[in-house]
Amino acid sequence: MAESAPTARDRARSGGAPAPTGDDGGPTTAGPDSSGGDGAPTAGGPAPTPAGPNATAGGPAPIAGGAASDSESLWDGWDSEFVTAWWVEGFTEGADAEYAEQILPMAAEHLAGATSVLDVGCGEGQVSRLAAAVPGIERVVGCDPTSAQLRVAAARGLNVAYARAAADALPFPQSAFDTVVACLVFEHIADVDVAIAEVGRVLAPGGRFLFFLNHPLLQTPGSGWIDDRILDEQYWRIGPYLTEDTTLEQVDNGVWIPFIHRPLSRYVNALVAAGLLITCMEEPAPPPGFLERAHEYAEAATIPRLLFIRAEKVGHTPR
Numbered sequence: 001m002a003e004s005a006p007t008a009r010d011r012a013r014s015g016g017a018p019a020p021t022g023d024d025g026g027p028t029t030a031g032p033d034s035s036g037g038d039g040a041p042t043a044g045g046p047a048p049t050p051a052g053p054n055a056t057a058g059g060p061a062p063i064a065g066g067a068a069s070d071s072e073s074l075w076d077g078w079d080s081e082f083v084t085a086w087w088v089e090g091f092t093e094g095a096d097a098e099y100a101e102q103i104l105p106m107a108a109e110h111l112a113g114a115t116s117v118l119d120v121g122c123g124e125g126q127v128s129r130l131a132a133a134v135p136g137i138e139r140v141v142g143c144d145p146t147s148a149q150l151r152v153a154a155a156r157g158l159n160v161a162y163a164r165a166a167a168d169a170l171p172f173p174q175s176a177f178d179t180v181v182a183c184l185v186f187e188h189i190a191d192v193d194v195a196i197a198e199v200g201r202v203l204a205p206g207g208r209f210l211f212f213l214n215h216p217l218l219q220t221p222g223s224g225w226i227d228d229r230i231l232d233e234q235y236w237r238i239g240p241y242l243t244e245d246t247t248l249e250q251v252d253n254g255v256w257i258p259f260i261h262r263p264l265s266r267y268v269n270a271l272v273a274a275g276l277l278i279t280c281m282e283e284p285a286p287p288p289g290f291l292e293r294a295h296e297y298a299e300a301a302t303i304p305r306l307l308f309i310r311a312e313k314v315g316h317t318p319r
């Protein structure tokens with residue numbers, strides 16, 4: 001058994017560092033712990049610190065049997081200077097190939113024509129800053145529940161207003177924006193139905209929701225590239241898919257982040273319930289810069305890491 005290509009269902013899980021490859025003739029897996037995207041810090045990241053209180057040796061620690069009900073305890077993990085520094089160094093300002101080559105260009109394309117934008121779970125604000133630079137966009141608000149991330153966002157400035165708020169209680173009136181974007185955020189949110197309903201509420205009729213997720217079907221926990229040298233088969237393994245689970249994962253030394261896996265239908269049905277009609281879906285291949293950094297993923301390059309959905313607020317909420 002050996003590991004090869006990184007798969008990370010969430011980009012924040014790793015840094016494109018190749019997993020070791022073994023020569024024992026058994027199947028090899030490209031583990032879910034080594035890629036970029038919603039971030040993959042490797043060299044140059046923050047110095048290791050002792051693991052948090054929930055740290056366990058080995059794999060991810062389950063937080064709860066199902067989706068957690070206390071959303072505050074989930075986002076709390078993002079609200080520290082250390083985690084913020086890790087994110088800022090590893091995933092912003094061009095440090096991460098998936099953001100630089102794929103996510104931000106896609107966001108720019110789909111932001112065209114918008115005028116007022118809410119960036120839910122904005123973190124240090126890279127998507128907000130991008131939106132503020134798009135011609136025709138007059139107002140950008142970024143919101144995030146973490147003061148540590150928002151401090152960096154405010155310092156990086158650029159015509160964006162920031163608010164401290166979680167996605168399940170947006171402090172904005174109905175129909176306040178013509179565009180809402182959420183980039184690699186909802187896999188960290190416990191109450192997905194309430195949060196997507198909030199997106200629907202603050203969107204004006206005809207407005208758009210730009211929704212970036214780690215691919216919930218193909219990057220499940222336990223998914224990865226299998227190179228079975230006995231049966232001479234190579235394939236992408238899908239981990240448990242239908243089981244919703246919340247796990248606390250060590251994504252770097254001393255960095256523990258909660259992730260929620262849920263099937264794609266959970267997101268789609270929440271969009272439907274919020275009156276959001278899907279008008280576009282993209283599953284792009286990992287970009288070249290990512291594959292250069294994580295060349296073991298080359299064999300699995302037809303397996304997308306990112307899912308993008310664009311949905312439009314219809315005039316009424318479907319029953």
Ligand SMILES: C[S@@+](CC[C@H](N)C(=O)[O-])C[C@H]1O[C@@H](n2cnc3c(N)ncnc32)[C@H](O)[C@@H]1O
Nearest residue numbers: 038075078121122123146166167183184185188
């Ligand atoms: C992977 S980062 C993405 C940041 C930013 N969207 C970007 O693409 O650069 C995830 C962000 O989700 C935020 N987050 C976590 N739970 C949240 C919640 N319940 N509501 C809103 N944001 C949340 C975190 O604070 C963090 O900033």
